[in-house]
Amino acid sequence: MKGDVALKAAYIVTWVIQLSYMGYLWSRFRRLREEQKDLKREVGL
Amino acid sequence: MKLLPKVFIAFTVAALAYAAYQALVVAPTEQTMGNVQRIFYYHVPSAWTAFLLFFVNFLASAVYLWKRNTAADAVAAATAEVGVVFCTVVLITGPIWARPVWGIWWTWDARLTTTLVLWLIYVSYLVLRRYSTGSQTALLAAALSIFGFVDVPIVYMTIRWFRTQHPSPVIGGGSNSGLDPSMWPPLLWNWLAFSMLAIILVAVRYRLQRMEEDVEQQHAQVALRGGTA
Numbered sequence: 001m002k003g004d005v006a007l008k009a010a011y012i013v014t015w016v017i018q019l020s021y022m023g024y025l026w027s028r029f030r031r032l033r034e035e036q037k038d039l040k041r042e043v044g045l
Numbered sequence: 046m047k048l049l050p051k052v053f054i055a056f057t058v059a060a061l062a063y064a065a066y067q068a069l070v071v072a073p074t075e076q077t078m079g080n081v082q083r084i085f086y087y088h089v090p091s092a093w094t095a096f097l098l099f100f101v102n103f104l105a106s107a108v109y110l111w112k113r114n115t116a117a118d119a120v121a122a123a124t125a126e127v128g129v130v131f132c133t134v135v136l137i138t139g140p141i142w143a144r145p146v147w148g149i150w151w152t153w154d155a156r157l158t159t160t161l162v163l164w165l166i167y168v169s170y171l172v173l174r175r176y177s178t179g180s181q182t183a184l185l186a187a188a189l190s191i192f193g194f195v196d197v198p199i200v201y202m203t204i205r206w207f208r209t210q211h212p213s214p215v216i217g218g219g220s221n222s223g224l225d226p227s228m229w230p231p232l233l234w235n236w237l238a239f240s241m242l243a244i245i246l247v248a249v250r251y252r253l254q255r256m257e258e259d260v261e262q263q264h265a266q267v268a269l270r271g272g273t274a
Contacts, residue, residue, distance in 0.1 A: 003079045003080050003081035006081045006142060006145050007080050007083055007084055009141050010087060010138040010141040010142065011065075011087060014134050014138060017130060017134050017137070018242070021246070025246070025250060028253055029249070029253060032257060035260050036256070036259070036260060039260065043266070043267060
C-alpha cells in the first residue's frame with residue numbers, strides 16, 4: 001500500500017467507524033423513544 | 046434540543062474540520078515516511094481519548110462500587126462503549142500506517158498486543174453488560190472495569206519497558222526523543238477535537254442508558270399491574 005493511499009484509507013476508516021457509531025446511537029434512541037411511547041399508551045389504557 | 050448542546054456541537058464540528066486541516070495541510074511532511082506519517086494525527090489523539098475514557102470508566106466504576114449510584118454506573122457504561130470505538134480506530138489506523146512503513150500489517154510486539162488485549166477487555170465488559178440478566182450485572186461490570194483498567198498504564202509503558210517494533214516514545218521519552226515543535230499544534234488540535242466529540246458521544250450514550258433503565262422500570266410496572274389485575 002502506498003503512503004498517500006494509506007493516509008486516505010486511515011482517515012476514511014476513522015470517519016466510517018465514528019459515523020457508524022453515531023448512526024447506531026441514533027437508531028437506538030429512536031427505538032427507545034418508540035418503546036417509551038408504547039408503554040405510556042399501555043399504562044394509559 | 047437546548048441551546049448549549051447545539052453550540053457545543055457546532056464548536057466540535059468546527060474544531061474537527063480545523064484539526065483535519067491542521068493535520069493534512071499545516072503539519073510538515075515527515076522526511077523519511079512522507080505523507081503517511083500524517084496518520085499519527087488521528088492515531089495518537091484517538092489513543093489518548095480512549096485512555097481518558099477508560100480512566101473515567103474506572104473512576105465511575107469505583108464510585109458505583111462505593112455508593113451504588115446508578116448515575117455512576119450509566120457513566121461507566123457510556124465511557125466504556127465510546128472508549129471501545131476510539132480504541133477500534135487506534136487498532137485499525139495503526140496497521141494501515143504500518144503496512145507502507147514496516148512492510149507488515151501487524152506484529153505481536155508488546156505495545157500492539159497489550160492494546161489488542163485492552164480492546165478485548167472492554168469489549169468483554171460491554172458483552173457482560175449486554176447479555177447478563179441478573180441483578181448483579183452492574184456490580185460485576187464495575188469489578189471487571191477496575192481490573193481491566195490495569196492494562197491502560199501497561200499499554201502506555203510498554204514502549205518504555207520493552208524494545209518494540211512500535212516506534213519508541215516521541216513524547217516524554219527522554220533526552221533523545223521529541224516531537225518537532227511544528228507538529229505539536231496539529232496533534233493538540235486533533236486531541237481537543239476528538240475529546241469534544243467524545244464528550245458529545247458520552248452524553249448521548251449516557252442519556253440512552255438512563256432511557257433504557259426507565260423503559261425497563263416501566264415494563265416491570267406494566268407486568269406487575271398485569272399480574273395483579
